[in-house]
Amino acid sequence: MLRQLSHELTIATRHRGLHEFTQEVEAWVGRNQFKEGLLTIHLQHTSASLLIQENASPDVRRDLEAFFKRLVPDGDPLFEHTLEGDDDMPAHIRTALTTVNLGIPVRQGRLALGTWQGIYLWEHRKAAMRRKIIVTLTGEP
Amino acid sequence: MLRQLSHELTIATRHRGLHEFTQEVEAWVGRNQFKEGLLTIHLQHTSASLLIQENASPDVRRDLEAFFKRLVPDGDPLFEHTLEGDDDMPAHIRTALTTVNLGIPVRQGRLALGTWQGIYLWEHRKAAMRRKIIVTLTGEP
Amino acid sequence: MLRQLSHELTIATRHRGLHEFTQEVEAWVGRNQFKEGLLTIHLQHTSASLLIQENASPDVRRDLEAFFKRLVPDGDPLFEHTLEGDDDMPAHIRTALTTVNLGIPVRQGRLALGTWQGIYLWEHRKAAMRRKIIVTLTGEP
Numbered sequence: 540m541l542r543q544l545s546h547e548l549t550i551a552t553r554h555r556g557l558h559e560f561t562q563e564v565e566a567w568v569g570r571n572q573f574k575e576g577l578l579t580i581h582l583q584h585t586s587a588s589l590l591i592q593e594n595a596s597p598d599v600r601r602d603l604e605a606f607f608k609r610l611v612p613d614g615d616p617l618f619e620h621t622l623e624g625d626d627d628m629p630a631h632i633r634t635a636l637t638t639v640n641l642g643i644p645v646r647q648g649r650l651a652l653g654t655w656q657g658i659y660l661w662e663h664r665k666a667a668m669r670r671k672i673i674v675t676l677t678g679e680p
Numbered sequence: 681m682l683r684q685l686s687h688e689l690t691i692a693t694r695h696r697g698l699h700e701f702t703q704e705v706e707a708w709v710g711r712n713q714f715k716e717g718l719l720t721i722h723l724q725h726t727s728a729s730l731l732i733q734e735n736a737s738p739d740v741r742r743d744l745e746a747f748f749k750r751l752v753p754d755g756d757p758l759f760e761h762t763l764e765g766d767d768d769m770p771a772h773i774r775t776a777l778t779t780v781n782l783g784i785p786v787r788q789g790r791l792a793l794g795t796w797q798g799i800y801l802w803e804h805r806k807a808a809m810r811r812k813i814i815v816t817l818t819g820e821p
Numbered sequence: 822m823l824r825q826l827s828h829e830l831t832i833a834t835r836h837r838g839l840h841e842f843t844q845e846v847e848a849w850v851g852r853n854q855f856k857e858g859l860l861t862i863h864l865q866h867t868s869a870s871l872l873i874q875e876n877a878s879p880d881v882r883r884d885l886e887a888f889f890k891r892l893v894p895d896g897d898p899l900f901e902h903t904l905e906g907d908d909d910m911p912a913h914i915r916t917a918l919t920t921v922n923l924g925i926p927v928r929q930g931r932l933a934l935g936t937w938q939g940i941y942l943w944e945h946r947k948a949a950m951r952r953k954i955i956v957t958l959t960g961e962p
Contacts, residue, residue, distance in 0.1 A: 541682045541823045541959070543819055545716065545785055575827065577861055577957050579718055579783045583794030585734040591921050593867040593913055598902040602910050603917055605899055610751075610892075617746055620739040628743050631734055635744055639732050639797075640783045642861045642922045644827055644955045651955050653865030656921075673785045673792050675718050677682070677818060677959060678825055682823045684960060686857065686926055720859055720924045724935030726875045751892075758887055761880040769884050772875055776885055780873050780938075781924045814926045814933050816859050818823070818959060 544571055545675040552662035552670060555626070557590065557600045561658045564674060565650055576645040576678015580658070583671045586630035587662050588637035594657025607633055623664075630663035637661060645678055685712055686816040693803035693811060696767070698731065698741045702799045705815060706791055717786040717819015721799070724812045727771035728803050729778035735798025748774055764805075771804035778802060786819055826853055827957040834944035834952060837908070839872065839882045843940045846956060847932055858927040858960015862940070865953045868912035869944050870919035876939025889915050905946075912945035919943060927960055 546567055552558050568578060582589050593599040611632045614625035621627055641658065644651040652658075660670055687708055693699050709719060723730050734740040752773045755766035762768055782799065785792040793799075801811055828849055834840050850860060864871050875881040893914045896907035903909055923940065926933040934940075942952055 541825055543682055543716065543718070545787065575825065577825070577959060581783065581785050581792065583792070583797060585732070585794070585796050590917055591867070592917060596902055599910070599913055602900045602902050603914060606893070606914050609899065611747070617750065618743045620737055620743050628740070631740055632744060632747050635731055635733060636777055636918055638779060638920060642783060642863065642924060644863050644957050646827065651863065651865070653867070653953065655867050656865060671794065675785050677718060684823055684857065684859070686928065720926070722924065722926050722933065724933070724938060726873070726935070726937050752888070758891065759884045761878055761884050763878070769881070772881055773885060773888050776872055776874060777918055779920060783924060812935065816926050818859060
């Protein structure tokens, strides 16, 4: 019979960039001993994203950051919304270009990620922030 | 015991831009009295998107629109697909750069959105359109 | 009573571009005779995406490809991560700008896609690849 569980995680980011949290999610899934299911992740913010990306080479993360910095420049004169600084509106746009929801299958008690896939919180603000994430697992215990 | 319900919403957009529909979704969730669950939203179109974004400052919505207009210019000579006008292909690209699916947890009978998160239909065509959305709720009544 | 099933698909891509696989998914949903439900799709890679897009005009696919090729140029000197060639880092960025997860409702035994919506694997590498996808169906048989 299917069951559903949810859990809240808080991640403290120190600066702009990709922060991996695959292990925190994997550990929670493992503790709950679901054999098969679907894990969904929701980030409760509008200036940071969730991203599944390459977890092997750190230069992939650097290049992602460099590309987004060039695509959505801080302090672009196009922006009216500059209340919290020159990275305020770029953070909203970078979030719109990516996502705040993920869905990952669980098989044989583990996240069915590909060999090179890691789960990241992408902080788009330059300052340290506390970010809240809700994970939900729907499946067979 | 888990149950699942779905429902169809139609949203009439008047012009290009972000149209909030958080309240329609929240009202449907409330009427169905699910305590815990997962709400998924699917938009049945290829020239409009679903977006979770900042629901406080209208200038965030204006800046998002301005940025996407500059990133994907109407009437760009790169495009072959211009059958329905100069905003036809840009609407498909803006949709590809965002998403047509969302997934939001429900906790204690309410959408577990962050303080500043609203749910938007982003119309990418310049004309008024009727857009169909299917919401599905999987959880504990 | 709700049930959940999952299945693994392998798609052999021949080159960069959009490869439709709506029929494979529809066929699997049909064989399992779920009346109502939610289908989720996860792609286990970081250099290819899932996309719901227009399935009528081939020029929409050509223009999407042309736009992304211009937005994220192969061999851009910005990139450090060039281990597997000039399309390596662009493939990761194109994946970050789109998604590797989809969620589509099932109604009356069929995928509730819009009239013009098809499900695509977007291969971002130039070489032929084998891509693994996991589909999960949660619903009422």
